[in-house]
Amino acid sequence: MSFLAQTVRQVLRQVPNRSSALAGAMRSLSISPAFKQQNKPAAESVDISAIAKDHQKEGLEICERINRQVAKSEQGRLFAVVHLCGKQFKVTPGDIVLVEGYWPPTTGDEISLDKVLLAGARDFTLVGRPILEPGLVVVKATVVEKTLSHTKTHFRKKRRKQYMRINFQRSPHTMIRINSIELARPVDGKSEAQESPKRLF
Amino acid sequence: MSNSHLFLKSGFPRAPLQNGVGRYVCQLQRITLKFCKNNGSSRGMRDFIENHLVDFAKENPGIVVYVKPRRHRTPVLVGEYLNGEREWMSCRNNTQEEISKWVDLLKTQNGSSSSLRLRKMWHTDVPSIQGPWTPFLLRSPESQGQVYPSEEASKPLETPQTATEKLIELFRQQQLEAGEEAHEVLNKKRAE
Secondary structure (H helix, E strand, O other): OOOHHHHHHHHHHHHHHHOEEEEEEEHHHHOOOHHOOOOOOOOOOOOHHHHHHHHHHHHHHHHHHHHHHOOOOOOOOEEEEEEEEEEEEEEOOOOOOEEOOOOOOOOOEEEEOOOEEEEEEEOEEEEOOOOOOOOOOOEEEEEEEEOOOOOEEEEEEEOOOEEEEEEEEOEEEEEEEEEEEEEEOOOOOOOOOOOOOOOOO | HHHHHHHHEEOOOOOOOHOOOOOOOOEEEEEEEEEEOHHHHHHHHHHHHOOOHHHHHOOOOOOOOEEEEEEOOEEEEEEEEEOOEEEEEEEEOOOOOHHHHHHHHHHHHHOOOOOOOOOOOOOOOOOOOOOOOOOOOOOOHHHHHHOOOHHHHHOOOOOOOOOOHHHHHHHHHHHHHHHHHHHHHHHHHOOO
């Protein structure tokens, strides 16, 4: 029994060290910027809250200016970077985008591309971390064509081994026309921490 | 072999007549199904005509469907498009499902699927909205007015302190301390 107790004590002694090592590992894995992760106490002479307030004020001012521009509809043509079937496309209204491989939507379908990584106009850019808040920017598109690519030749040969294979393949292509990109609601300077509970993904 | 791509035309993605800007217009105008009434090779085609063709025609009122029986010939699908192109497709020994798949493909295409190698998967009329990037974008004006060769710009960003510099610094510190001591001594003497 005494032996068991000893081992338990040893384990207990080791625990704090281990936990710190784990925290270090997690820190290296996580995506959030490095300045957030530093657990050192900040220097007392610098007043962080005042700086943060200044930053917030500036951000709000910028948001207000963007909102004013959008309300007057002076923002001009919008563009967006959307994530579509594993690829990212920079699109603006009137663009044509081709999706390679099997993709269920058929011709005439009107779809909205929800994963918007970035949206911008002449004077401002909204950058998502990694995607913008759902519903902030609405990108609408129409499926125009579903066709097959040209015949691709897949030719393999091994020299001096009497081995030769030739395969042909055509992969499905889907053509999409981007119809509109709109700012659905005014931009607010709040963080995108609060998520709507409806979304599954 | 694979030299066929030497003569393959290449191009960029286009949609005919601004299709999809306002609404989508089906580009297939006419489809002709040719088959034989008693040959085995057009059995799938006959099944398709019996089971699915009426539904297909009802679903797509914009497409004219012709059915043409002919003796002892292979079954064939022909589609005619708005841009005047015509796609001919042999359906010999195809099953009903295969034929419905090919018909669907003819319907969803914009023209005959010519062997066109696409060079880009994206087409835009407005390539840049905030202006194209240049190396001088978002740079400080000082760096733009820099005259080369300049000593400051050609230095590495971080140079470790050399041993000589360290020694000099140590020596200066010592001197300073010695100076302070001397000052103290002088002050003491003055006080006395």
